[in-house]
Amino acid sequence: MIAFSILGAILVASAVWTISARKPVYSVVALLVNFATLAVFYVTLSAEFLAVIQIIVYSGAILVLFVFVIALLSSGVAPFSAGPNRLPMIWLPAGIVVLSALVFVIHAIAAAPAPPAPAASPGGPVGAPGVFGSVADFGKALFTVHILPFEVTALILMVAVIGVITLTSEHIPSAASRKSEAQVDREMREAILRGGER
Amino acid sequence: MPWWLEVLIKSAILLFVVVTSFAYAMLVERKVLGWMQLRPGPNRVGPWGLMQPAADAAKLMLKEDLTPKTADPLIYKLAPFISLLTAFSVYAVIPFGASSTGATWAIGNVNAGILLILAIASIGVYGISLGGWASGSKYPLLGSVRSTAQMISYELAMALSFVGVLILAGTTSLDGIVNAQLRWWFVVPQFFGFLIYVITAVAETNRAPFDLVEAETELVAGFHTEYSGLRFGLFFIAEYVNMLTVSCIAALLFFGGWNAPFGLTMVPGVVWFILKVCCFMFFYIWLRATLPRLRYDRLMAFGWKVLLPVAVLNLIVTAIVVAYHG
Incomplete structure (x- = not known):
């Protein structure tokens, strides 16, 4: 419970920092802290595989692309300045709505009958085979019970990849008209030689 | 002994060992590079240049x-600090010898060990990319953009x-993977996997011939x-620790971790492990002394058009073979 409170505090603080930071790179660093804390959360819930995948996929792949784009596009750009407050006092009704929703959910959970304890309760060290959340269990569940959602997700990602290629290929000359690598090499070498004469 | 004391003692010893081996890996690299280029290498500080790392450290600290x-x-x-932290934290799960009941060589014997190493290594790129971006000048920015692209592609x-190795071993725990290699080392059935790993490892550590990130020319x-000074030193340590x-x-x-080759079991497993690691370190130094740097577009094309398809093919073949014989 103590660990939960500390982690929760870090999680919320880093989330707030992510959206309130004036420089995009600070947002990325805050989001990195956020993802790492979330991974630790998963470990405390004995979901070892999920924790590791969280770091590999979100911190290691997606967020790195954010850094890549920011480094490419925003170097030398001034940090965001505080613009005119276009939604005055919107925080008051929004806060009330969110707070009442939270209270409602927590009340509903507290009022609901306690769920039956899982048959094979997570005993033993986190991640041991056979224990809830281990790599072996996760893989087995993914490829047997949940195979359809898994494959559908893969298909959706495939569609996205093909879509990106189709959308951007307009500006790329088609493979047939593109210069061969050897030709590029030759032209580069000639250019270097010409550079010496200039 | 309470568990936290054990972890603390192990971490302290490990930190000392890793930092010392970094210092002497650097000296060995300079010496070997020197010999390969027909010059003596550092030989002024202490006998045979052995105090050179200390001199370097003092210089970096005083700058x-x-x-x-x-x-x-x-x-x-x-x-x-991000670079150094990720470089060191990988060692929390690396086992140096066979673990017996109640005593493990690794600080934490994690079941998803190899995945955890991948996860920590994938954070390592932030040190380089953020450092290059935050410097606020053009060459570091170019270097960091290159490194991000290179590391994502080769990862x-x-x-x-x-x-491929995980399929053969049937586990993601590093202990389990080493124990699965009692009969033969995985370099035999996974030779292509090994080749791919060696090439990508050079690219991941940004060393020659893939050191486009810090190409001095x-x-x-x-x-x-x-x-400059100690902050540069931290990056330097991180590179060698990686x-x-x-x-x-x-x-x-x-290469079977601490398993002894040819049945030579009278030598303790830790010694074998250290010997194998030393061979690899020498191999990387040798590569650096031998091969010229690649051109950047060739590096990316090689990663995406050669390495990745070969890796996928290797994976498919391994999976089919294991499914029919395993």
Whole structure:
């Protein structure tokens, strides 16, 4: 419970920092802290595989692309300045709505009958085979019970990849008209030689 | 002994061992590079140049710590620490010897060990990319953009080369992977996986011939151009510790870890492990002395058009063979 409170505090603080930071790179660093804390959360819930995948996929792949784009596009750009407050006092009704929703959910959970304890309760060290959340269990569940959602997700990602290629290929000359690598090499070498004469 | 005391003692010993081996790996690299280029290498400080690492450390510590005016101070100071932290934290799960009941060589014997190493290594790129961005000048920025692209591309092939080993071993725990290699080392059935791993490991540690990130002929010193003194030292330590890490992983995944070759079991497993790691370190130094740097577009084309398809093919073939014979 103590660990939960500390982690929760870090999680919320880093989330707030992510959206309130004036420089995009600070947002990325805050989001990195956020993802790492979330991974630790998963470990405390004995979901070892999920924790590791969280770091590999979100911190290691997606967020790195954010850094890549920011480094490419925003170097030398001034940090965001505080613009005119276009939604005055919107925080008051929004806060009330969110707070009442939270209270409602927590009340509903507290009022609901306690769920039956899982048959094979997570005993033993986190991640041991056979224990809830281990790599072996996760893989087995993914490829047997949940195979359809898994494959559908893969298909959706495939569609996205093909879509990106189709959308951007307009500006790329088609493979047939593109210069061969050897030709590029030759032209580069000639250019270097010409550079010496200039 | 309470568990936290054990972890603390192990961490302290490990930190000492890793930092010392970094210092002497650097000396060995300079010596070997020297001999390969027909010159003596460092030989002034102490007998046979053995105190050279101490002299280097003193020099780095006494140098002025500069921060460029255009730099982003917070990120600029944070970046070397991210690099160093990720480089060291991998060692929490690397086992150096066979674990018996109640005593393990690794600080934590994690069941998803190899995945955890991948996860920590994937965070390592932030040190370089953020450091290059925060320096606020053009060469570090170019270096960091290159490094991000290079590391993302090669990480994929590297992870795929691990999967072949994981299929054969049937586990993701490093202990389990080493124990699965009692009969034969995985370098035999996974030779292509091993080749892919060695190539991607050089690219992941940004060493020659894949050191486009700090190519001195075009980018001055790449991402750490603006860093000086101890902050540069931290990046430097991280690079060598990463080199040590990839050597450890190669020994664990493909060369049987602490398993003795040819039945020579009278030598303790730790010694075998260290010997294997040393061979790999030498191999990387040898590569650096031998091969010229690749051109950047060739590097990316090679990663995506050669390494990745070969890695996927290797994975498919391994999976089919294991499915029919395993």
